[in-house]
Amino acid sequence: MQTLDTSFAGLSHRICAGDKQAEGELSRRIAPGVTQVLVGMTGNFAQAQELCQETMIIILSRLRTQPLDDPDKLPAFVAQIARNLAIAERRKERRRKTDVDSEAIDDVADQSHGQEQDAHRESAAAAIRTVLAEMKSVRDRTLLVRYYLKDEDKKDICRELGLTEPSFNVVLFRARSRFLELLQKHGLSGADLFCWAILALIATQHCWSWK
Amino acid sequence: MTESRDVERYVAGTLSQEEVARFEEAMIEHPELALDVSVRRRIKAGLSELEKRNELEAFLKPEGQRPTYIRYAAAAAVLVVVAAGLMTFWNREGTAPLQALLTPSEIGTKPIVSSFILATTRSSDVLAFEVPRDGGPIRLQILVDDPTAAPFTVHLAAADSSGAKAIRDSTIAGITDGFAVIYVDPRELVSGNYTMTLKSASGAEQSFPFGLQVLP
Numbered sequence: 001m002q003t004l005d006t007s008f009a010g011l012s013h014r015i016c017a018g019d020k021q022a023e024g025e026l027s028r029r030i031a032p033g034v035t036q037v038l039v040g041m042t043g044n045f046a047q048a049q050e051l052c053q054e055t056m057i058i059i060l061s062r063l064r065t066q067p068l069d070d071p072d073k074l075p076a077f078v079a080q081i082a083r084n085l086a087i088a089e090r091r092k093e094r095r096r097k098t099d100v101d102s103e104a105i106d107d108v109a110d111q112s113h114g115q116e117q118d119a120h121r122e123s124a125a126a127a128i129r130t131v132l133a134e135m136k137s138v139r140d141r142t143l144l145v146r147y148y149l150k151d152e153d154k155k156d157i158c159r160e161l162g163l164t165e166p167s168f169n170v171v172l173f174r175a176r177s178r179f180l181e182l183l184q185k186h187g188l189s190g191a192d193l194f195c196w197a198i199l200a201l202i203a204t205q206h207c208w209s210w211k
Numbered sequence: 212m213t214e215s216r217d218v219e220r221y222v223a224g225t226l227s228q229e230e231v232a233r234f235e236e237a238m239i240e241h242p243e244l245a246l247d248v249s250v251r252r253r254i255k256a257g258l259s260e261l262e263k264r265n266e267l268e269a270f271l272k273p274e275g276q277r278p279t280y281i282r283y284a285a286a287a288a289v290l291v292v293v294a295a296g297l298m299t300f301w302n303r304e305g306t307a308p309l310q311a312l313l314t315p316s317e318i319g320t321k322p323i324v325s326s327f328i329l330a331t332t333r334s335s336d337v338l339a340f341e342v343p344r345d346g347g348p349i350r351l352q353i354l355v356d357d358p359t360a361a362p363f364t365v366h367l368a369a370a371d372s373s374g375a376k377a378i379r380d381s382t383i384a385g386i387t388d389g390f391a392v393i394y395v396d397p398r399e400l401v402s403g404n405y406t407m408t409l410k411s412a413s414g415a416e417q418s419f420p421f422g423l424q425v426l427p
Contacts, residue, residue, distance in 0.1 A: 032238075032242040033245040036235075036238055036245045036252075037235045039249075039252060075237070075240045076232075078239050079232070079239055121256050122260070124256045125256075126257075127257060129257070132261075133270070137357070138270075138273055139357075141271055142271055144254075148258055149255055149258040149259060151222070151223035154219070163358075166354065167389050175254075176250060176254070179253075179257075180250065
């Protein structure tokens, strides 16, 4: 049986040789990272997903015609393309704001992005509201808010709330698991479900350890 | 490999420009890192939305100020536990309780056959252990909600108490490395589902259901 090379170098060569399966594999592997780079730059989940598609098209078109000189630098190359697209989008938006003639048309486009973004935030708010309501102690709810919303240091939170690090991790693990479970119930995309499955697996391995 | 601290700092936006570039490349190479960032961002977005709507404050108020329905639910839960406790007590009458729960001092230097962690999750799956009947005691490391509430009274009961003997309660004096530790001698226990309940001096209880398969 022949084993296919799934390293970045291998995928890059296979894509150049016209292997469609390799294109799928590469897209699946890098799409979550690309999306998060773009979320970081745009602050908008819906827009990030759209720009991620554009990034994929550019990467695959490039690799189909010519493999990279140094395929190990593929992540850096991909990240740069994603950033450039986000910057270009930002410029486009700035131009739209100063272009009076196209204002009406662009408002429609902006609204659709805005609506999707609102839906993302709304579903996240609904899920975290349920998680908070189900948590037994004020201490655990405080922990969640201070860690995830206020970005406070884990050690400071543990010290001030009188928690050990394992207890802290378990509170987070339970909250995250429940949050993802609720998001899943309210409908997630395929990529999100994949994400949920991987995280659940990782979290389970950390929590239920057999000695 | 990127540390969890880097994920925290990336989401908080406190990494330097060079660190961001390195982290983002790592995220593209390792999808699990991106997925971790995604979940953190969603939780943050949800919390920030609740904060904007002034809904967070209510969740951070002390227990006495929580909505009434939660207090009713708590009262109902206590009633169920009390009823279950009374039924267990009546079923045990006339039988000498087993000493299956052992404290660290009662274990002494006896070899431990295995260790398990007990923690409550929202999952409906009940954790199950397989232990040899004569292999020796097992150690249960229990993750309690409030370690400062120690000492605890430990109560172990079979879910189906009709054929099982009552088990003598024990105590856990303190917390070790974040865990309440108790030992279980499986020799006289039957296979089945059990619930371990820890009760603090203030009356707060935490229950841990688990399955036990005692191998001959």
